[in-house]
Amino acid sequence: MKRFFEKLVEGALLISGSITSITILLIVIFLFKEASGLFNSPVIEDGYVLAFNKDNPVKKLSSYQIKQIFDGAITNWDEVGGKEEPIEVVRLSDLTKYYTEAELGANFENIPAKASELTAKHPGIILFLPNSYIAKNFDGTLLKHETLRPGDFFGGKEWYPTASPSPQYGLLPLLLGTLWVSLGAILLSLPFGIAVAVYLAEISTMRVRNFLKPVIELLAGIPSVVYGFFGLVVIVPFLQKTFQLPVGETGLAGSIVLAIMALPTIITVAEDAMRNVPRAMKEASLALGATQWQTIYRVVIPYAKSGITSAAVLGIGRAIGETMAVLMVTGNAAVIPHTLLEPVRTIPATIAAELGEASAGGGHYQALFALGCILFIITMIISISVEFISSKKYSK
Amino acid sequence: MTSDIRHKKMLTIDAKNVDFYYSEFHALKNINIEVEKNKVVALIGPSGCGKSTFLRLLNRMNDLIDGTRMTGSVLIEGKDIYAPNIHVDELRKEVGMVFQKPNPFPKSIFENVAYGLRVNGIKDKTFIEERVIESIKSAALWNEVKDKLNKSAFALSGGQQQRLCIARALAISPKVLLMDEPASALDPISTSKIEELIYELKKDYTIMIVTHNMQQASRVSDKTAYFYLGEMIEYDDTIKIFTNPTELSTQNYITGRFG
Amino acid sequence: MTPIINTGNIDRKKRISQGVAFTIFKLMSYSVVAMLILILGFIVSKGIGAISWDFLTKAPEEGMTKGGIFPAIVGTLCLVAGSSLFSFPIGIMSGIYMNEYATGNKVATFIRIMTNNLSGVPSVVFGLFGMSLFVNTMKFGDSILAGSLTLGLLSLPLVIRTTEESLKAIDNSYREGSLALGATKLQTIQKVVLPMAFPNIITGLILSIGRVSGETAPILFTVAAYFLPKLPTSIFDQVMALPYHLYVISTSGTDIEASRGIAYGTALVLIVIVLIVNLLANFLRNYFSKKVKTN
Ligand SMILES: Nc1ncnc2c1ncn2[C@@H]1O[C@H](COP(=O)(O)OP(=O)(O)OP(=O)(O)O)[C@@H](O)[C@H]1O
Ligand SMILES: [Mg+2]
Numbered sequence A: 001m002k003r004f005f006e007k008l009v010e011g012a013l014l015i016s017g018s019i020t021s022i023t024i025l026l027i028v029i030f031l032f033k034e035a036s037g038l039f040n041s042p043v044i045e046d047g048y049v050l051a052f053n054k055d056n057p058v059k060k061l062s063s064y065q066i067k068q069i070f071d072g073a074i075t076n077w078d079e080v081g082g083k084e085e086p087i088e089v090v091r092l093s094d095l096t097k098y099y100t101e102a103e104l105g106a107n108f109e110n111i112p113a114k115a116s117e118l119t120a121k122h123p124g125i126i127l128f129l130p131n132s133y134i135a136k137n138f139d140g141t142l143l144k145h146e147t148l149r150p151g152d153f154f155g156g157k158e159w160y161p162t163a164s165p166s167p168q169y170g171l172l173p174l175l176l177g178t179l180w181v182s183l184g185a186i187l188l189s190l191p192f193g194i195a196v197a198v199y200l201a202e203i204s205t206m207r208v209r210n211f212l213k214p215v216i217e218l219l220a221g222i223p224s225v226v227y228g229f230f231g232l233v234v235i236v237p238f239l240q241k242t243f244q245l246p247v248g249e250t251g252l253a254g255s256i257v258l259a260i261m262a263l264p265t266i267i268t269v270a271e272d273a274m275r276n277v278p279r280a281m282k283e284a285s286l287a288l289g290a291t292q293w294q295t296i297y298r299v300v301i302p303y304a305k306s307g308i309t310s311a312a313v314l315g316i317g318r319a320i321g322e323t324m325a326v327l328m329v330t331g332n333a334a335v336i337p338h339t340l341l342e343p344v345r346t347i348p349a350t351i352a353a354e355l356g357e358a359s360a361g362g363g364h365y366q367a368l369f370a371l372g373c374i375l376f377i378i379t380m381i382i383s384i385s386v387e388f389i390s391s392k393k394y395s396k
Numbered sequence B: 001m002t003s004d005i006r007h008k009k010m011l012t013i014d015a016k017n018v019d020f021y022y023s024e025f026h027a028l029k030n031i032n033i034e035v036e037k038n039k040v041v042a043l044i045g046p047s048g049c050g051k052s053t054f055l056r057l058l059n060r061m062n063d064l065i066d067g068t069r070m071t072g073s074v075l076i077e078g079k080d081i082y083a084p085n086i087h088v089d090e091l092r093k094e095v096g097m098v099f100q101k102p103n104p105f106p107k108s109i110f111e112n113v114a115y116g117l118r119v120n121g122i123k124d125k126t127f128i129e130e131r132v133i134e135s136i137k138s139a140a141l142w143n144e145v146k147d148k149l150n151k152s153a154f155a156l157s158g159g160q161q162q163r164l165c166i167a168r169a170l171a172i173s174p175k176v177l178l179m180d181e182p183a184s185a186l187d188p189i190s191t192s193k194i195e196e197l198i199y200e201l202k203k204d205y206t207i208m209i210v211t212h213n214m215q216q217a218s219r220v221s222d223k224t225a226y227f228y229l230g231e232m233i234e235y236d237d238t239i240k241i242f243t244n245p246t247e248l249s250t251q252n253y254i255t256g257r258f259g
Numbered sequence C: 001m002t003p004i005i006n007t008g009n010i011d012r013k014k015r016i017s018q019g020v021a022f023t024i025f026k027l028m029s030y031s032v033v034a035m036l037i038l039i040l041g042f043i044v045s046k047g048i049g050a051i052s053w054d055f056l057t058k059a060p061e062e063g064m065t066k067g068g069i070f071p072a073i074v075g076t077l078c079l080v081a082g083s084s085l086f087s088f089p090i091g092i093m094s095g096i097y098m099n100e101y102a103t104g105n106k107v108a109t110f111i112r113i114m115t116n117n118l119s120g121v122p123s124v125v126f127g128l129f130g131m132s133l134f135v136n137t138m139k140f141g142d143s144i145l146a147g148s149l150t151l152g153l154l155s156l157p158l159v160i161r162t163t164e165e166s167l168k169a170i171d172n173s174y175r176e177g178s179l180a181l182g183a184t185k186l187q188t189i190q191k192v193v194l195p196m197a198f199p200n201i202i203t204g205l206i207l208s209i210g211r212v213s214g215e216t217a218p219i220l221f222t223v224a225a226y227f228l229p230k231l232p233t234s235i236f237d238q239v240m241a242l243p244y245h246l247y248v249i250s251t252s253g254t255d256i257e258a259s260r261g262i263a264y265g266t267a268l269v270l271i272v273i274v275l276i277v278n279l280l281a282n283f284l285r286n287y288f289s290k291k292v293k294t295n
Helices: A002-040 A063-071 A092-098 A111-121 A150-154 A172-203 A206-221 A224-243 A251-275 A279-287 A292-303 A305-321 A324-329 A347-354 A363-391 B051-058 B088-094 B109-119 B125-138 B158-171 B188-201 B214-220 B238-243 B248-254 C008-050 C053-057 C070-101 C106-120 C123-137 C144-168 C172-180 C185-214 C242-251 C260-294
Strands: A048-052 A088-091 A125-130 A141-143 B013-022 B025-035 B040-044 B068-076 B095-098 B176-180 B206-210 B223-228 B231-237
Touching: A002 A150, A002 A363, A002 C070, A002 C106, A002 C123, A002 C144, A002 C185, A048 A111, A088 A092, A092 A111, A092 A125, A111 A125, A172 A206, A172 A251, A172 A292, A172 A305, A172 A347, A172 C008, A206 A251, A206 C008, A206 C185, A206 C260, A224 A251, A224 A324, A224 C008, A224 C185, A224 C242, A224 C260, A251 A305, A251 A324, A251 C008, A279 A292, A279 B088, A279 B095, A279 B158, A292 A305, A292 B109, A292 C008, A305 A347, A305 A363, A305 C106, A305 C123, A324 A347, A324 C242, A347 A363, A347 C123, A363 C106, A363 C123, B013 B051, B025 B051, B025 B231, B040 B051, B040 B214, B051 B068, B051 B095, B051 B176, B051 B206, B088 B095, B088 C008, B095 B158, B109 B125, B109 B158, B125 B158, B158 B176, B158 B188, B188 B206, B188 B214, B214 B238, B223 B238, B223 B248, B231 B238, B231 B248, B238 B248, C008 C260, C053 C070, C053 C260, C070 C106, C070 C144, C070 C185, C070 C242, C106 C144, C123 C144, C144 C185, C172 C185, C185 C242, C185 C260, C242 C260
Parallel strands: A088 A125, B040 B206, B040 B223, B095 B176, B176 B206
Antiparallel strands: A048 A125, A048 A141, B013 B025, B013 B068, B223 B231
């Protein structure tokens, strides 16, 4: 009986122990499940169709091409692989330019017939209409089942989920924005973090250390939204004034806030690494007449290299995944950034800002989950590389 | 700079009334010891009696431990090494140390030996190269490593690593060499190599060695000091200590009755 | 061997460069302290004016430009309680399993790696996951239940790690002593190991509460309400929460300028929670470590 009870408890403990693994598995399943529909979602808004003249050799258009056509950036069919023929963009509201209201019918009951007629008559037409206005015997090519291609997402240069008729789900500006802001953050905080770690591990007295450690712990404990708020009311106006910017919400603001937030991680991990340097190694150096500083940069830092690398990588990981603070201070413009003094938008900030508006199961919703997948994959790569780096210590 | 200009009878090591404390713990009690130039002194005694502590006083390695305190004086070549105007890094250049466990740096064999030169500001490549080779030869390691100077020092055997550490200490030409159980982690063959080496090094250096091996002490040293519970019980010529010690406690220890 | 040529000059150079380097390190370290003081000082000085009894006990009024933050405080308390109910038992059990049962074997290593991985997952991904699993698939809707479970999963790695480390710190001789007296493994854990590890585990749990109370991204889509003066009556209700409230009124409130005072006040409340949690954790750590020493 007692034996049985012990086994039972052990089983319960094992189950608890496996929860984290199960959670990771579930995260993978659910994130990818929600995102998986993305490449089955239509390139044009739900419930709408695009139609061409039936003699037009173009039968497919990518999401980005559609956007450019409707923006007027592409004006001739030969730019998208068709004949030399000017493109004629027609939306539902434009029908009144071709037909009188009487012709379209009091209740627009004639629209399907007229739309069909118009498409047949104009060789360069591209017509954007709700599904319901397409007649059964429509005289033209319908672009109806065209779906988003992986290239549109992974290679897409624009994130514009509300664009009509073709929402843009381009990953690049967000990914580059994320990396850009995180890189800025790590460049700011790494020298600081290592310096503080060196000070704590090798220079400071026990008393100073006992004072600094809680300070760093506190810095780590401040919630990210408070950092975001502080950034918003202090750092953003400060940057705006200093650099004479139109808006202070910039990548640099994000980098500064993230740098402060990543600091505790970097300090703690790097300090641990330096503390693990064998005493014998330091004594050997000092016994040869090296000063403490020479010992630090010639022996301690090289020896703790892998730990310091882990610290940097973990710091980057924190920066990449950080959501609220970045959302509040970076201005969230979804354009590919060129300098740190422009607004940028990161992947986590995009998810947080837009998921509330995206209708469940729609293309936008799926695209946001796809962003979640990307973020998850990046952080897994980071975790695994840290695991790898720290297992690769000096072999003796 | 070499001491032959100085007074002939100048003692290389002269410790007077040394007391040492780890916080509250009184680890060394009134130690007095004099060592002449080019002599080998062995420190023996049961574990925890303060041998390492004393050795580490001579290059101020104990400064690194928080809460330690020393009274009395230690003169090396007539200079009080605990005087306020002494810089420890300069002192440690004069007083080399070899540790119990070989502790090479995770660098190449060459860089290990060159380390002391580099940290002391020597940039002349040919000088460094000559000095490294000379030191490795003095440490009787040359034949074993001459083809792999750029290999990691960790690739050497324990005994070779220890001789590398000796070469490393020799490279900056100290006046005194402190060795804390340099052979205790080694096999008998490596041990005898180290002993032969000490015999050779005696010509150029003053050596203080801690050992638990009585045969070793009697083979390599000119004088022997016996420590017990923080006190130096007896200090005399090695022959005397091992054949006819004054103190009973010394005799008991040497004959293996305790310790 | 000839001694090295006079290097007195070098010795001075060495010491000067050491002095310069150490001064820089010291300055950088103290500027971290300055950073903390700047952030805390700013929020305390701006927020203290907003704090009043009404602020802490009344619902927001007039488009959240007036009134208090009581519903948000209650909401955060609910979420902290709910997530702790989930993560504490599971985390502690998991830590016990790793340190006491699967010592050093592959299972423990695997769990440890997975736990580390989980702790690296960004909080917004937890938000997505919680929304997909708890809100949509399990049909809890936006609710305290869904939010608590999401936050619970998020804080699990922290709880596991502190438990494991607390247990690891206990010398094996205590376990052996108990086992030698004929106690079973479970009894040993129950009667000897856990009581000794308890103080450190508690410290970890307190820190995890601090972490949970400040998280925003995971609750955005699982529980947090923009404006809901009514207090929750069941675990299937939505609630307001302090961090989300701060986000909302400082970025997208009806009148951002007018609600600044409230925003400072809310930030201050959050900071105070963090301060209390950290002070408490430090106090416990010192208190118990002294006690262990004198025993
Ligand atoms: N860092 C320290 N802090 C406090 N006490 C210490 C420290 N190092 C050594 N001691 C104590 O000082 C005494 C002398 O130690 P020491 O290392 O000098 O002994 P030893 O003679 O070298 O012993 P062994 O033969 O084992 O190396 C011991 O009782 C030891 O416990
Ligand atoms: Mg010793």
